[in-house]
Amino acid sequence: MSQLNNPLDIYKLLPKSNCRQCQVPSCLAFADAIIKGQKRLDDCPHLENNIVEQFDVQVVKRVPYEQQQEQLLEQMKRDMATIDFSSSAKRLGASLSGGKLKLRCLGKYFFVDPKGNITSDCHTNTWIKLPLLDYIMTCSGKSVTGEWVPFRELKNGMTWIPLFEPLCEKPLKQIADIHTDLFEIIMHVFGGKLATNSFSSDISLILYPLPRIPILICYCRPEDELESKLNVFFDTTAEDNLNIRSVFGITAGLVRMFEKIAYRHG
Known part of the structure; x- marks a missing residue:
């Protein structure tokens, strides 16, 4: 029987409704709980029996x-x-x-x-x-091009997009929505440079978490009936200089730093 060895594999099977009927805040957290041996796949009330039976989810206790x-x-x-x-x-x-x-x-x-x-x-x-x-x-040493694409358009971006959106984009947008001025200050503290691009936004800054891995963060404040919007872009050469797992990791690490600062000073 097939083994589900990481949260992403399990997450793909779930309804992604975050209904909380499994007593866990989100489908992604539920998937992680299965890997940790805290939940079973049949704890999700929305999965059909044939799906549950298809996969062996007797998770051996794993290293945290x-x-x-x-x-x-x-x-x-x-x-x-x-x-x-x-x-x-x-x-x-x-x-x-x-x-x-x-x-x-x-x-x-x-x-x-x-x-x-x-x-x-x-x-x-x-x-x-x-x-x-x-x-x-x-790192291959390839020079950045200044051509920006969203994470999902990187060569292997779609593999990690189910984790990138909830762990990177959404919490970053939440910080920007609640602490907009502080958000911009933090960006400048971390060496943010004004971006000259065609993206229309209120805040548009480039950060360099690694020398050849620039990240462009664009934020539009809410206006009239339009909701706020935050997008994260990467240079097209990102995966030439860093594998996709680490591109995700360095972005998630950056978000954690933002969260800690916002919590202390917000």
């Missing part, structure tokens, strides 16, 4: 996601030993400083040593560290 991330981080730190910093700096849009790679991310400098240790004046977490190390190992 946070612990998986930490394990992956430790492996990536060990892999740093294979990277020649001197020859990689140009490829990464970085420089060398005291034997460490020096990268400007979100308007701040991050330093990475040959053991994968990351230091910065800016707060770092696993959401930021993993994509940063992944970027160092896999």
Whole structure:
């Protein structure tokens, strides 16, 4: 029988109605609860029996996601030993400083040593560290084009769009709606640059969470009967310099930072 090994696979089977009859806030959270062994697929009242029977959802107790991330981080730190910093700096849009790679991310400098240790004046977490190390190992060095596309139009974007929208775009829009002025200030604090593009918006700034991975965030305030709107765009070269999982990860990490600042100062 088929195994469902990650929340995204399970989410695709669900009605996506967020009805909460399973006692979980959303279908995505329900999918995650199944992976954690906290729920079963037949706890969803809307799934037909043949769907439930088709998949083996006897989920073996898995290592918590946070612990998986930490394990992956430790492996990536060990892999740093294979990277020649001197020859990689140009490829990464970085420089060398005291034997460490020096990268400007979100308007701040991050330093990475040959053991994968990351230091910065800016707060770092696993959401930021993993994509940063992944970027160092896999970035092709392709120059950005200035041509913007939404996440779903990236080569492998549709694979992650069920997670990108609820974990990146929606919470970012919520911050912008509730704390509009603070939202714009945070963007500037993180090195946001005014965008010169054809997108009509009230706030249009480009952030660089990684040197060759710019993100364009456009926000339109509500007007008359029109609701507010927020869109996130990526350069067409994004997947040449970072795999789609890390493109999602670095964006989600950025959103977490915004949320923490808005919570403290909003």
